[in-house]
Amino acid sequence: MANHLLKVSDLNVFYGDAQALWDIGFNVEEGDVYSIIGSNGAGKSTILKTLSGVISASSGEVEFLGSRVERKGANVMVDRGIALVPEGRGLFSSLTVLENLELGAFTKRARPMMKESLEWIMGIFPIVKERKGQLAGKMSGGEQQMVAIGRALMSRPKLLMLDEPSLGLAPLIVKTIFETIKALNAQNVTILLVEQNIHQALKTANHAFVLKTGRITMMGSGDELLADPEIQKAYMGTLGQV
Secondary structure, three states, X not given: OOOEEEEEXXXXXXXXXXXXXXXXXXXXXXXOEEEEEOOOOOOHHHHHHHHOOOOOOOEEEEEEOOEEOOOOOHHHHHHHOEEEEOOOOOOOOOOEHHHHHHHOOOOOOOHHHHHHHHHHHXXXXXXXXXOOOOEHHHOOHHHHHHHHHHHHHOXXXXXXXXXXXXXXXXXXHHHHHHHHHHHHHHOOOEEEEEOOOHHHHHHHXXXXXXXXXXXXXEEEEHHHXXXXXXXXXXXXXXXXXX
């Protein structure tokens, strides 16, 4: 039987006086890939930022590994086992690839495994190993995305959250990124993915949620939502992408 890794209940989030999320609730089981899909401004990134402790919910509950965590800061959440790869990657451009990766292992839990983690990540991303002495800011967008994912993995997360990992990347690199997501999941990394490439997101996910103006309006398996006429109608332009 699958273990509840994350349980989100009645989550409400505001930016000032403007409400961004309404009564969000879903579960994440260990070992699966989950995707949140929806249009720009629907609140997808806000969910990830709330779960990672970057912003605080005004009400609701977040339970991770059986403990309430909705009021914890980002540093605590990383140490607990939730890592976010933010939209735009957020690398330290003036530091080398290796220095960026090492910063990902700053927590007490991850630090003793730094050498082992580096070997693991450089096995996943050979280009990262080749460029480890290069400044992160001098790399291509696709290479930077691999470093950003690698840096998050250095914290040895139990839940890896990816915010728009394919944004602005060439189709061939997008294919590589999604192959990497599948490979990580095969190594028992649980993944929560926010992605505007609906077709790829639903093909990759075991489970998916549709978010509209801050509310979850539909849930199902990736295949079920991919075949749903409403989804096809709403996102037909996106579904045309491969």
